[in-house]
Amino acid sequence: MRLHNKVAIITGAGNGQGLAEAELFLQEGAKVVATDINGEALELLKKRHMGNDHLFVHKHDVSSETEWDSVIQKVIQLFGRLDILVNNAGIPSRSSVIQEDLEGWNKVMTINATGTFLGVRKCAEHMMKQRAGSIINISSVYGIIGEKGYVSYHASKGAVRSLTKAAAMDLAEYNIRVNSVHPGMIETEMTRDLFEDNEKARWMKEVTPLPLLGKPKDVAYGVLYLASDEAKFVTGCELVIDGGWIAK
Secondary structure: OOOOOOEEEEOOOOOHHHHHHHHHHHHOOOEEEEEEOOHHHHHHHHHHOOOOOOEEEEEOOOOOHHHHHHHHHHHHHHHOOOOEEEEOOOOOOOOOOOOOOHHHHHHHHHHHHHHHHHHHHHHHHHHHHHOOEEEEEEOOHHHOOOOOOOHHHHHHHHHHHHHHHHHHHHHHHHOEEEEEEEEOOEOOOOOHHHHHOHHHHHHHHHHOOOOOOEOHHHHHHHHHHHHOHHHOOOOOOEEEEOOOHHHO
16 A cells, blocks of 8 residues: 555546556555546546545546646545646657648647646645645656657657656755656557557567567556655656666
């Protein structure tokens, strides 16, 4: 019960990594407010944990400041406190710098970067009153290294990486820890088409030194560590979970 009685918001919790994080946090004793723009996915999550009074779901567009206010208001009404934020929600982009247009660029940056900023900003207000909290921002190995054909995704995840470090410095005096997680190729709904393409699947295996590919729970365990009191002296760090990809 590494998160016993801690209150957590997890965005993008309807499927993939966010779902794995939400379910692992529940197992570890947390009270979880799972949010997602996909209301149907949230209802499936709720049905799967029917009777668990530690799970609450809330439809949520992370790019909306007013919707962040609504989510946090609900959390404070329910529990009177907020201990953990996992900024997991995000969308992919597979366009090069030549192919990407302004509309596509703005959409990815608004959800992945601005949505993360709003979560940090809004949740920190309440954590500062408690003088404690843990914020985990999900970035990517593509926030650290470059690859062809993902320009706006790279930029947004690089922004999350830098935002995390700046926020860690701003909030350290309040004992609020802010860290980023950088997954490699993880098999989720977002990447399923890549895994089902034989050529791309072969490439992913070639760039990953460990003889396996990542699963959502591999990331969730890293997030769990950063959320827990075991990481009480860890802030501003980049936790890379990629099977050794960028160590080469």
